[in-house]
Amino acid sequence: MTRLLLRHARLATFDGASGWGLVDDGALLIDGGHIAWLGADAALQACVQADHEINLQGALLTPGLIDAHTHLVYGGDRAAEFEQRLQGASYEAIARAGGGIRSTVAATRAASETQLFADAANRARTLHREGVTTIEIKSGYGLSEEAEARCLRVARRLGAELPITVRSTSLAAHALPPEYAGRADDYVTDACHWLAAQQATGLVDAVDAFCDTIGFTPAQTTRVFEAARALGLPVKLHAEQLSNQHGAALAARFGALSCDHLEHLDVEGIAAMKASGTVAMLLPGSYYFLRETKLPPVAALREAGVPLAIATDHNPGSSPTLSLLLMLHMACTLFRLTPEEAWRGVTVNAARALGLADRGRLAPGQRADLVAWDAAHPRELAYRFGHNPCRRVWCAGVESLPA
Numbered sequence: 001m002t003r004l005l006l007r008h009a010r011l012a013t014f015d016g017a018s019g020w021g022l023v024d025d026g027a028l029l030i031d032g033g034h035i036a037w038l039g040a041d042a043a044l045q046a047c048v049q050a051d052h053e054i055n056l057q058g059a060l061l062t063p064g065l066i067d068a069h070t071h072l073v074y075g076g077d078r079a080a081e082f083e084q085r086l087q088g089a090s091y092e093a094i095a096r097a098g099g100g101i102r103s104t105v106a107a108t109r110a111a112s113e114t115q116l117f118a119d120a121a122n123r124a125r126t127l128h129r130e131g132v133t134t135i136e137i138k139s140g141y142g143l144s145e146e147a148e149a150r151c152l153r154v155a156r157r158l159g160a161e162l163p164i165t166v167r168s169t170s171l172a173a174h175a176l177p178p179e180y181a182g183r184a185d186d187y188v189t190d191a192c193h194w195l196a197a198q199q200a201t202g203l204v205d206a207v208d209a210f211c212d213t214i215g216f217t218p219a220q221t222t223r224v225f226e227a228a229r230a231l232g233l234p235v236k237l238h239a240e241q242l243s244n245q246h247g248a249a250l251a252a253r254f255g256a257l258s259c260d261h262l263e264h265l266d267v268e269g270i271a272a273m274k275a276s277g278t279v280a281m282l283l284p285g286s287y288y289f290l291r292e293t294k295l296p297p298v299a300a301l302r303e304a305g306v307p308l309a310i311a312t313d314h315n316p317g318s319s320p321t322l323s324l325l326l327m328l329h330m331a332c333t334l335f336r337l338t339p340e341e342a343w344r345g346v347t348v349n350a351a352r353a354l355g356l357a358d359r360g361r362l363a364p365g366q367r368a369d370l371v372a373w374d375a376a377h378p379r380e381l382a383y384r385f386g387h388n389p390c391r392r393v394w395c396a397g398v399e400s401l402p403a
Helices: 079-086 091-096 101-110 113-128 145-161 184-200 218-230 247-253 267-276 284-289 298-304 324-333 339-345 348-353 379-383
Strands: 004-012 022-031 034-040 052-055 060-063 065-070 132-138 165-173 206-211 237-239 258-261 279-282 308-310 370-373 390-395 398-401
Touching (some): 004 370, 065 258, 079 091, 101 145, 113 132, 145 165, 184 218, 206 218, 247 267, 284 324, 298 308, 308 339, 324 339, 339 348, 339 379
Parallel strands (some): 004 052, 004 060, 237 258, 258 279
Antiparallel strands (some): 022 034, 060 370, 370 390
């Protein structure tokens, strides 16, 4: 395999517990899809030999961005509901009236697998053009055995056909489909049974659930997690978004990779997440779009040492954004993260939220997912919004978005 040497870049390695890890006028050697060496360009030795060199002319070089919470595969849109909310209807009221997730379920079930793939591929390419090299994609808009499997197949196909890593998560416990009205426990029983087939056919990497007033109860969520644990699948949870159901503490008992949203998280939940090493996944897009006013307890999470991650939560109903760079900015302006915290939230800690130890930092042995930016310092990307300074992208050492 070709050994590629990138020279004359400013490296932001994030290699260490804190700090940017900056290397001015740096160089980085890629071999076999991984980083073989990095350091100051002046420190290059004769043993650092390459088949090809690229002079990045002072560009900023960072790890590839990781969008660790998306719902990228679905049919239709919910622009009409956006208008309803602006006229005073709440997200919960729309959902209880048959809108919300259920309306997307109907559109997703009606769409062909070919159409679902085409639409999701366009969304993934948009994220990739902003430097995203790894995406987590949840199901949860099919809500039947066949439709959930179809959405997960689309996610797997995206990872196979696009120059981007896709991690797929089963989210059948997202909402109650209409054919199970009044029979939530029966639906949870069936959804747990679907997991075995999803795992056997290689469609799923993790299991998620929505534990809230318009989702599933803690007892029902526990059943989903027990089924996942029996199959050896890691779990994560939509927790404490609209109310405090103590879902974060529940998820932490199962060693959850992440708990996501967390606006109503309490001190007990924070302590449980700290003890289990669970990542706090902050989703400023949905907070902004739904015009929420209760902030997640960022200061308390920070003080407890809970890792903070950031994602787009791309979905048609509450966060229709396709810009992780905008989320980087919003995490700073809305949630008061520092630029470094926000950056670690889309690199190091986002990788941790997906259970991936081979990316998110620039260090020897790490996967060579890299982005070159027209910027002098990473904080510029958190400072500005509404622009895209992404210059070039490499996925596993292969250039996927050339200059």
